[in-house]
Amino acid sequence: MKTLVCTKPGEFAYEEREKPVLQKGQAIIKIKRIGICGTDLHAFEGTQPFFEYPRILGHELSGELVAFDDAPGFQLGESVSFIPYFNCGTCIACRSGLPNCCANIKVCGVHVNGGFVEYLSVPSSSLLHGEGLSYDELSLVEPLAIGAHGVRRTGLREGEFVLVVGAGPIGMGVAEFARIAGGNVIVMDINDNRLAFCKEKLAVHETINPLREDALALLKKITNGDMPTVVVDATGNLKAINSAFQYMAHGARYVLVGLQKGEICFSHPEFHKREATLMSSRNATRQDFEHVMESMKKGLVKPATYITHRVKFDKVKEQFESWLKPETGVIKAIVEL
Template sequence: MKVLICEAPGNLVYSEKEIPVLQKDYSLVKIKRIGICGTDLHAFEGTQPYFNYPRILGHELSAEVIEANGATGFENGEMVTCIPYFNCGICIACKSDKPNCCVKMNVAGVHIDGGMTEYLNLPSYSLVHGEGLSYDELALMEPLAIGAHAVRRANILPGEYVLVIGAGPIGLGVMEFARIAGAKVIAMDINDNRLSFCKDNLQVKHTVNPLKADPLEAITALTNGDMPTVVIDATGNLKAITDGFRYLAHGARYVLVGIQKGDISFNHPEFHKREATLMSSRNATREDFMHVMAAMKSGQVKPSTYISHRVIFTEVKAEFENWLDPDYGVIKAMVEIK
C-alpha cells in the first residue's frame, strides 16, 4: 500500500508499506477521505507542538471497515469515521470523563502515525457509525467537533457576543456551533476572503479585520461598549492570543483552542478586575461528535460549503505547500483515496 510520510519539516515522501496486520482490539479500515487541517500544515512547517519526525500525517478521516475486530455493532463494509485521540482509559483525565485530554494521549498523525495511507488499524473503540452520511461529511466531523467542544467549554448562552479570533477551519467550526448555541458571533481574521466566507456561508453578521480597522474600537462599537462575554482563539498565533485579553468583557470567558509553542503573558490587574476565566479546549469527545452529526443531519451545518480544494492521494505532495499560502484560498482541502 502507498503511504505519505512527513520525513522532516518541508519534506513529504511517498513510500510503499505492507497492509497492516490486524491486532487485538483494532479494526482494519480502508481510508477514503483525509481532511487537511492546521495541525498537518503546522507539522509540515515545523511549528507543531507535541510532534516528532518522521510521521504519517492525517487525522480527519473517513473509511470503509474491512474487518471489524472487537468493534461491537460494526459490520465489514460499513462507512465510518473515528475519534482519533486514543486514550489510556485509566488516568485521572479518563476516569474523570475527559478522555480528550488523557495523560497518555496518542493523537493519530501527531504522536503516532495517521491516515495518509491506504489502510490503517484503528482502535475498535474509536470507530463512529456513518449513519448515512457521505465520506466527505464523515471526514469533516472531527474538525467540527473541535469547534463544538470549544463552544461547550465556553458554556455559551443565547444572546451573548462571542468573538472568534481566526477564521480557519477550526475557527469556522467554532462560529457554527456558537451560532447554533444562540450567540451573536463576531469573526476576526486578517484575510478578507475568509471573513467574506463567514458572512456568505455561516450567517456571521459581524466581522473585523485588525489590519484594516482598530480592533478594540471596532469590537467596542459592535458590542455597544460591553465587549464580548466570550472570546475564543482559533489561531495558535502568539500575538493574536495575547491581544485577545484586550477584548474581554468583565466576567468574560477566554477559551484557547489554537496552540503555539511559546509562553503567554497578560496584565494581571486587567485580567483580575474583570474576574475573567481562562481555559483551554483540547480535542473533542464522543458527545461532541454526536452533536456534530445531529447538526449535519438537521441541516444546521452544511459540510459541503467547507470543501474548497479536492485532490487525489497521489497529488498531495505536489499540492501541500500551496495550502500554506493564504492567496491560494483554501478553506478545507480534502484528499480522496480510491
C-alpha cells in the same frame, strides 16, 4: 500499500508498506477521504508542538470498515469515521470522563502514525457509525468537533456576544456551533477573503479586520459598550492570543482552542479586575462528535461549504506546500483515495 510520510519539515516521501493485520480490539479502515488539517500544515512546516519525525500525518478521516475485532453493532463494509485521540483509560483525565486530554494521549497523525495510507488500524472503541453521511461529510466531523468542544467549554448562554479570533476551518467551526448555541457571533481575522466567506457562507453578521479597523471601538459598538462575554482564540498565533485579552467583558470567559509554542503574556490587573476565566480546549469528546453529526443530519452545518480544494492521493506531495500560502485560498482541502 502506498503511504505518504513526512520525513522531516518540508519534505514528503511516498513509500510502500505492508497492510495492517487485524489485532485484538482493533479495526481496519480502508481510507476514502483525508481532510487536511492545520496540524498537518504545521507539522509540514515544522511548527507543530509535541511532534517528532518521520511521521505519517492525517487524522481527519473516513472510509470503509473492512475488518474488526470487538466492535459490536458495526458491520463490514459500512462507512465509518473514528475519534483519533487514543486515550489510556486509566489516568486522572480518563477516570474523570475527559479522554480528550488524557495524560498519555496518542493522537493519530501526531504522536502515532496517521491516515495518509490506504488502510489504517485503529482501536475498535474509537469507531463512529457513518449515520448515512457521505465520505466527504464524515472526514469533516473531527475538525468541526474541535469547534463544538471549544464552544461547549465556554458555557455559552443564548444571546451572549462571542468573539471568535481566527477564521480558519477551526475558527469557522467555532463560529458555526456558537451560532447553533444561540450566540451573537463576531469573527476577527486579518484575511478579508475569509471574513467574506464567513459572512456569505456561514451567516456571520459581524466581522472585523484588526489591521484596517479599530477593533476595540468596533467591539464596543457591536456589543453596546459591554464587550464580548466569550472570546475564543482559533489562531494559535501568539500576538493574536495576547491581544485578545483586551477584548473581554468584565466576567468574560476566554478559551484557547489554538495552540502555539510560546508563552502567553497579559496584564494581571486588567485580567483580575474583570474576574475573567482563562481556559484551554483540547481535542473533543464522543459527545462533541455526536453533536456535530446530528447537526449535519439536521442541515444546521453544511460540510460541503468548507471544501475548496480536492486532490487525489498520489498528487498530495506536489500540492501540499501550496496549501500553506494564503493566496491559494484554501479553506479545506480533501484528499480522495
